[in-house]
Amino acid sequence: MEKTEKIWLDGRLVDxxxxxxxxxxxxxxxxxxxxxxxxxxxxxxxxAVFRLKDHVRRLMDGCRVMGIDPVFxxxxxxxxxxxxxxxxxxxxxxxxxxxxxxxxxNGEEVxxxxxxxxxxxxxxxxxxxxxxxxxxxxxxxxxSSWHRPDNLCGPAGAKINGAYVTSCLAKREAVRQGxxxxxxxxxxxxxxxxxxxxxxxxxxxxxxxxxxSECILEGINRxxxxxxxxxxxxxxxxTEVTRTQLISxxxxxxxxxxxxxxxxxxxxxxxxxxxxxxxxxREIHAKFHDAACGRAPEYGSWLDYV
Ligand SMILES: Cc1ncc(COP(=O)(O)O)c(C=O)c1O
Numbered sequence: 001m002e003k004t005e006k007i008w009l010d011g012r013l014v015d016x017x018x019x020x021x022x023x024x025x026x027x028x029x030x031x032x033x034x035x036x037x038x039x040x041x042x043x044x045x046x047x048a049v050f051r052l053k054d055h056v057r058r059l060m061d062g063c064r065v066m067g068i069d070p071v072f073x074x075x076x077x078x079x080x081x082x083x084x085x086x087x088x089x090x091x092x093x094x095x096x097x098x099x100x101x102x103x104x105x106n107g108e109e110v111x112x113x114x115x116x117x118x119x120x121x122x123x124x125x126x127x128x129x130x131x132x133x134x135x136x137x138x139x140x141x142x143x144s145s146w147h148r149p150d151n152l153c154g155p156a157g158a159k160i161n162g163a164y165v166t167s168c169l170a171k172r173e174a175v176r177q178g179x180x181x182x183x184x185x186x187x188x189x190x191x192x193x194x195x196x197x198x199x200x201x202x203x204x205x206x207x208x209x210x211x212x213s214e215c216i217l218e219g220i221n222r223x224x225x226x227x228x229x230x231x232x233x234x235x236x237x238x239t240e241v242t243r244t245q246l247i248s249x250x251x252x253x254x255x256x257x258x259x260x261x262x263x264x265x266x267x268x269x270x271x272x273x274x275x276x277x278x279x280x281x282r283e284i285h286a287k288f289h290d291a292a293c294g295r296a297p298e299y300g301s302w303l304d305y306v
Pocket of ligand 1: 194196220256
């Protein structure tokens with residue numbers, strides 16, 4: 001990751017090193033925050049934020065779920081205000097491909113009662129580059145011993161800071177075992193998703209992905225890939241996916257803002273299909289990249305130029 005120059009904090013652009021919080025910040029101690037990850041792509045018409053409105057809507061929904069009022073630095077922010085703040089922060093920095101807005105309880109409080117604790121919003125831009133090393137061999141997964149947190153343990157469909165502890169544990173487990181990523185099962189043993197990615201399989205001529213009730217985050221790239229796959233003529237089903245279906249699939253790939261579309265060629269040391277990146281994920285990935293980089297006019301509404 002490369003740092004940038006300016007961070008947006010409660011309505012002001014401050015130098016990177018000045019964007020600080022107190023050690024007793026509620027969110028630091030209890031995870032009481034909501035965040036987003038958004039990509040910025042270079043297009044023939046200049047830099048564009050990919051699906052900004054959808055990301056901001058999910059952030060605002062997360063605030064509602066957490067009971068956080070979007071009042072930062074004494075001002076109430078609408079979704080449109082947050083979108084504008086994201087674009088302003090991208091414009092204020094020279095080399096950006098990823099933006100991370102974060103709304104968090106910043107009050108210096110001990111105790112689990114969040115009522116009345118003030119909130120802050122930061123918007124940080126970085127240059128991330130590829131999240132997983134690009135490889136012609138595809139990505140290697142393990143099945144994590146950690147389960148995807150259940151809807152009964154918290155709002156699985158929102159990007160809540162504290163919920164990411166499980167993803168960090170699963171990712172560490174994968175890296176320790178020489179893999180790039182981990183797939184997590186839900187509490188009934190169905191395939192849910194990866195640590196920061198949704199998962200798709202291609203089997204018997206159909207694209208399958210776990211449905212939203214399987215305790216997944218409803219990824220924005222998941223939605224983009226479902227639309228692209230259908231437009232390319234594939235049948236796509238959002239359903240329950242079993243571990244048997246996963247390891248016997250012809251192709252597997254992950255989607256996410258950070259990974260974009262990443263083909264998986266091995267899970268727990270077993271080859272997926274013939275162990276090479278397959279034609280379906282290649283075709284969808286190519287179309288996705290055209291859409292994100294402004295080369296597919298039919299998906300032009302997904303881009304917000306800064
Ligand atoms: C747990 C989890 N699942 C899936 C995704 C993919 O979501 P998106 O495509 O919106 O980045 C993410 C990334 O934000 C995530 O953190």
